[in-house]
Amino acid sequence: MSSNAIIFAIVFLAAMALFAWSSFRRFRLVALGRPEDRFSDLLKRLGGMLVYAFAQRRVLSRPFGLNHFVLFWCFLILFLANTEFLFGGLFPDYVSLSRLPDGAYHTLAFIFDVVSALALLAVVVAFIRRAAFASPHIGGLSRDAVTILSLVAILMIAFFGLHGGKIALGSEPAAYMPVSGFVAGAFFSGASAGSLAGYINFFWWLHAIVLLGFLNYLPYSKHMHILTAVPNCFFRNLSRVKILPREEFKKGNTFGVGQVNEFTWKGLFDSYSCTECGRCSDACPATFTGKPLDPRLVIHDIKMNLLKNGPLIARKKTPVLPLIGDDKEGSIAEEVLWECTTCGACVEVCPVFIEHFPRIIDMRRYLVEMHAKFPEELLTLFDNMEQRSNPWGIAPAERVKWAVDIEVKPFEADKTEYLFFVGCAGAFDARTRRTTVALAQILEASGVSWGILGRDELCCGDSLRRLGNEFVFDNMARENIKLFADRGIKKVITQCPHCYSTLKNDYRQYGAELEVIHHSELIAHLIQEGRLKLDGAGDLGRVVFHDSCYLGRHNMIYEAPRKVITSATGQEPTEMARHHAKSFCCGAGGGRMWMEEPIGKHINVARVEEALEKDPETICVCCPYCMIMFEDGLKDKGVTEKVKVLDLAEVAARALK
């Protein structure tokens, strides 16, 4: 072993030890989290990992995504080159590409050379992008970004310096390394052998030091995602709907998350995986309308809190930084937690499958269940839900008022096929009652066997669950499921995506296997089967369609409502700027319906403005909350004379033959 190799071995071992130590210190904190099973269905996980981590599907779908894709693959390929480099440094006499058969050696040399050039190019593009086209949420040229990009650039330059020198010296074949060959020609052509050796030595050490430095910098920067992103894609939540697990209401338990180690290990690992790309912030309706909530910062704060408190918690000491409370880095203000509409846009776009809003609900649970702390307005909601099983506290007798003018049958086991779960808004809200009637007409017209629970119907509890009042939700869910079982109900039609998702997904956690159908699916199905004949609801003008979060993103129902509109009006609906999975929330979900919105622009107004850009005459929605939000937004804009909001059922009912 040469003295050079010995020095390097020392440097290398020290660097690796340091890296191992830093990594251990960080990852051991993840183990503080609560257990959670993320090992099921390994094949599906691997598949997803390939598609999302290696093929970078979500990354590619955005501008500059290609640049990241290039960088990512350059990194993977150069990982090989760098391994060879490091081991070559340790064992210069044994490890070297040139010991491979010529064909392989030349191919690899060529690939490494070209890929390095590509990487350098990508770094330059990234620099320019951050300097010139930074999206508002990624912070432009942050110190972290400059550091990392510079390190990568230096690494590439060192690579070319090293190989250029070698080529000039004749120890490497120029023909297979076009870029390094060019460098050799341009910079080293006149140099003496002695000075070339000096250059080579310099670039070799530069490369080595920067490489090891880079490695050691990773655990301390957002580029930790280089280490965590791929496993995070592997451990992602496989179910479409991100519902939190049930809680066990036993004396002595704590509820929700008030201290960072009460998240599951995956919740913590998520925070290490954030690339700070800002996609979630761009998509978030709260961030978009100028509210303090920024999903990226929530994840960032969890990470910072873990780094600060984790070591203390590991040593059984009291944490110093509250997870919820302060406005400081590493702490999340209470107000922020209440701003989330649980629309799921953040989760939808995150390239590394971080789950933001479930963490927010974790913390809401803590505030509500452990401390009974929540915005004032929610007290009425919580009491009404618990005492009267509806958000407004209206007498159950009024649940049947919508049916004054039409004949409605109660659901009878074995006789009736579908329960029409009218929902609280459908029963009490004067506007939504019109939707209820329209849907009833459609059901009648197509000969569906249906019935209602009438005054015995209870609220599904959606808002409570999203607001973190799991205790009361739990009671309501069990009551509802018992009611369904007692009445022999197996198939349920809902007109509200929130009822839909709750009955279908949340209640499954309670063992309820209901066949739940949203009216959009049902109407589309009836049309397809020829049981429902529609005859052009011609007077609607241009129709824009709004995807409800709990129908679209949460439950992937996108096409059914569009088909219904097309059948009913004879033309396809116009799409807003953001639609399908990228749809923008109306502002009512996640219990936001029951709270004031004092900060920033109103979300519903923002969405209404987006709809108005398309100059519609009709806005078609599929959800009672969206209905209220859009109608309010139109009133705010003063355009109720020109534009109307209709529910899908109303659109279809207008076209009834």
Added chain:
Amino acid sequence: MTEEKRVKKPRGVARLIPGKCIACGARCQSACPKDAIEMNEKGEPIILVEKCISCRKCLKVCPADALEIYFTPEERKILAEMEARAKAAAAEAEKMSAEEAALLAKLKEYRGVWVFVEQIAGEPAEVSWELLGVGADLARTLGVELCSVVIGDKVEGLCYESFAYGATKSYLIDDPVFHYYRTEPYYKAICYLVEKYKPEIMLMGATGLGRDLAGAVATKLQTGLTADCTGLAIGENRNLLQTRPAFGGNIMATILTERTRPQMATVRPHVMPMPKKDPSRRGEIVRESVPIREDDIAVKVLEVIDERKAGEVDVAAAEVIVSGGRGMCAKENFSILQELADELGGVVGCSRGAVEAGWMPAERQVGQTGKTVRPKLYIACGISGAIQHLVGMQQSDIIVAINRDRHAPIFEVANYGIVGDVLEVVPALTNRIRELRAKEGTGGHRG
């Protein structure tokens, strides 16, 4: 085996008539001598037929007539046959027990209708005069005197005023101890008078002061007190028939105080008509004094603030609310609501839409995420009546809706609706009130 038995008068058993029980608080159970009644969790009786002796006690006490004696058809047949014979026996049952006779004799000692004249700092509450109006009718029917009770510090003038409103006698206790209203000296003074002069009826205003005082007096005297009566009349045995709302105004109940005297009732202001004032009427003043010294009274009034002048607006506590919504069109238009509210002695509230538009501050917002209000009168102007608003004001006593759109949901909850333009209707309302007041020569609303 029934066939072998000799014919016996069928007794039947008590039975609940479905839907009629109001869950009054288990009067029937309490009345049943045989413990034959259990209450279910809805507060309704379950009759244990094997224990019931059909004594009918539960039927008698049930205020809702929710119980009946049930006979099977066969039993009914036998019953019909026996009816004739039974008639003769019935007369006998009318006999009065000695106990009841003693009670009646005791009740006879009490004569006269009294009205307590409420005052703060010498200023009388108008409800007292209203009570003299209805008291005069009662006294006439009973053939007794109508007396006023005046207690305070330098309040003799109120005795004369009470004569002008129909009293013929006035009991006066005038002492600096009574300068401020405090429960203890006042109730002691009244109890003293009642024990000495024994009235059969005692009326008070259902004001803050009146309710505070009446509750104490009735408890001390161990007599019945009926709150918030809307109707008073004399029934059989000189009993006062006191009619009042209960269950949040969903039902009316007629209440009797049969076995104790005086029969006490409170009446809300403005429920009874104001009698005509005749300053020429005179009456007799009975001066009394009670041995209560300031040192004996531990309760001290430290400070009295007249909030009516402080200009602090609390929609949640207001008795009259004039509310505006998006239909008001502009911030300036809220001034016409304020004018109407001033005439009605109320405050201006609003819907979320008006807050949103920046026309009104958030504290005035009524609804799900704003204040919940229960005023006597709620006038919704240009408010569509979205559910989020309705839940905050639905419990108002009277709801008036003014809206251009006949189909606005607000009309579903309104007692009175005007389909029209708020900007025309509201000023018309204000003008009408002013016009009528100008005619009457009155100053307007007084609390």
Added chain:
Amino acid sequence: MLVVACVKQVPDTTQVEVDPTTGTLKREGVPFIMNPFDIHALEESLRLKDRYGLRAVVVSMGPPSTEVTLRKALALGADEAVLLSDRAFGGADTLATSLVLAEAIRRLDEREEVAVVVCGRQTIDGDTAQVGPGIATRLGYSQLTLVDRIDEVDLRARKVRARRKVGGWHETVEAPLPAMIAVVREINRPRYPTVPRRLMAEEATIALWNNEVMKLDENKIGLKGSATQVRRIFSPERAKGEILGDGLSNPEEAAHLLIGKLIEKDILYL
């Protein structure tokens, strides 16, 4: 020392409907709740507990099912709950009710001194506002009704200073302890129970005092001890949904009609 809150379980009258044809109350499915005014009374007692380290006891007279309401009170923070339930207590008017409550408070006082009794202003079913004054009079406590702020409780000097809201007036009074304070709704914003407290309350024992414990004269309690008797019940006539005049073409006429109605209904006084 104790602070005692008196709460009543009542049918949720906002859900009671009157059948327009038969005039009877439709109570089907109407739940029993803690009297809304008493939630504020309980809250105020809990605040006194927090402020002065008193022990908070909640008492209620009612049928055995009242237990649910008492558990809610425990979940909200009361330290102890007493249920006064006996068939002999049933059918009581305010006179008989206040006797049972007052005697219960006296029993509590024998064990540990009572400083303050907090009542709601009134109930939503009986709606009389008489029970609070009844309790105060029977026990000889200072009586403070319509209280919208408790400024100070001085346990040493045995005094309480509070603000009463009488009509348009605010009156600050000082009274000796023990005192019965009946509070208005505006006095506070009630708290919400935490889950650990709810779970605790579910298992807590509630003292049941029937008349074997209380040993009260049967002629003074329940229906027998009531001075008032409810004789007849009927439903009030109601004006619902009347459109007055044609406000679009003749706003003046519509206004005249409305003002007429308001005067007739004793809402407007000239």
